[in-house]
Amino acid sequence: MKILVLNAGSSSQKSCLYDITTPIPNLAPQPLWEGKINWTQDQNQAEITVKTATGAKLQETLADDSRQVQFAYLLSTLINGTTKVIDNLSAIAVVGHRVVHGGEDYQEAVIINEDVKQAIAHLCNLAPAHNPAALAGIEAIENSLGNIPQIAVFDTGFHSTLPDAAAIYPIPYQLVEQGIRRYGFHGISHQYCANRAAEILGQDLQSLRIITCHLGNGCSLAAIKNGCSIDTTMGFTPLDGLMMGSRSGSIDPGILIYLLQQYNYSSQELDNVLNKASGLKGISGVSSDLREVIAAKDQGNQRAQLAWDIYVHRLRAGIGSMLASLAGLDVLVFTAGVGENSPGIRQAACEALGFLGLKIDADKNQHQPIDVDIATSDSTVRVLVIETQEDWAIAQKCCQLVQQ
Incomplete structure (x- = not known):
């Protein structure tokens, strides 16, 4: 077919x-x-x-x-x-x-x-x-x-299993009834990577507590338990959560009220600021591409260094929140453009998780690993780099639906 x-x-x-x-x-x-x-x-x-x-x-x-x-x-x-x-x-x-x-x-x-x-x-x-x-x-x-x-x-389908406590915002309930809630995104990628992680490790997906880190121009995390998404960082829209290439991720909503009241921002101007002029691009002033930010950082650009530091801080904080939802961790997965290709980001994220007994093999991490475990043999958490295959996952679902 x-x-x-x-x-x-x-x-x-x-x-x-x-x-x-x-x-x-x-x-x-x-x-x-x-x-x-x-x-x-x-x-x-x-x-x-x-x-x-x-x-x-x-x-x-x-x-x-x-x-x-x-x-x-x-x-x-x-x-x-x-x-x-x-x-x-x-x-x-x-x-x-x-x-x-x-x-x-x-x-x-x-x-x-x-x-x-x-x-x-x-x-x-x-x-x-x-x-x-x-x-x-x-x-x-x-x-x-x-x-x-x-x-x-x-992309939202995989996150339909989010419990209400994770999905519903603390806003007037009539707004929830109008469909304002956390939907989550990158679900095709998160689901594929969870299944692939179980295959690589030769373990039952249902037995694993997994955090998948989809890090590209857009970034999101998912906490996966019993094969289901139980928490994620993106929300009502793909703007929520981690710092991204040109998207801000989570910020104090009071900032928006302030900009509206004090500077008469229009909705279009707010949309442009938050979606197209923030994130790595907004802080570094260099680019939304992490590779270019890293190159500028290595040349002494202080704003590029700050962009790196914020990115890492928010990634670690996001992993921590997913860890709390899972009440433990068996597998940490890195995927998408940054996750698959930036050993520095993987190293920086994992350094903060040593208290879990998580250890990565520095040599494996540096050599562009794909679909392999880069944790040391004595690490209590497996760390996988997985090439996301969204297109293949879509093709599989199409084939299954046609056969049904």
Whole structure:
């Protein structure tokens, strides 16, 4: 079964094509084809890159075309030219989409119909950088592939098991009844990494207390017990929790009241400050990319050093709160761009957990470990670096739903 997966963001559209045989394998196979559209900052140009399992590559820049035209071109590389991997687009059996926010109504993967599309659209104001992009991808598939089955897999779904004490904010209860609560995000990644951790360790997932650290441009933690999410750092929106690339994470809500009252900030200005001008970017003044912040720090940039220090402090504090929810810890997992590629962040996070008996092997930590345990043999907590496979997890759910 050939499954096309779309993972949409505000400035990019990642796609891949899997050919899945039954039974569905646990480990992610190499995609037949991977395609990506990056839109430039002014949105006028689309940088298209494609690679295939056979090693074929393509790079193109399209200008002044609609996103629908750009996406149709990307799909055409599946059947034309050096990157051809199938004879006809009709060979694709189903298309899966990562949808960031599913609200209270969508906790499992669903086949997309008009009701689902309307629900995704209704939640756009809660995930403005992602839900609109997912809708655009759904419509692009309708335009390019017609009536093919499409499936939405929701990032919020894994966190639907949060107990009320963790999910409900201490606000007037009528607001809770209006759907204002902690939803949590990165759920596809957190769930995949928990399952993969159990596989790597050869243990039953139900027996493990796991903290998964999804650290990328967006960052979140999850506390996982009996295979279920029982706490997480992101909240009503993906803005809550840890310090991120350009997002503030948790701050005193009184700051917002102050800015509104004293400086007449508009809602749009607040949104821009908190989502696009804060985090590593806002503190360092250098970049939202941790690699560039580290380079500036190493050259003596004091604001970059401060950005690092705040990032580490908040990461440690977040792990501590997840630890309290679990009442112990068996496995600590690092994943996503920073988690997988920054030995310094892993080291800094783990240094504060020595009181648990957690010890990491400095040599293993430095050598870009993927899907391995970097803890020492005598560590009381296993520490894993896992390559997150969101696209593969989406493909698995699509296959399961189609078979059902």
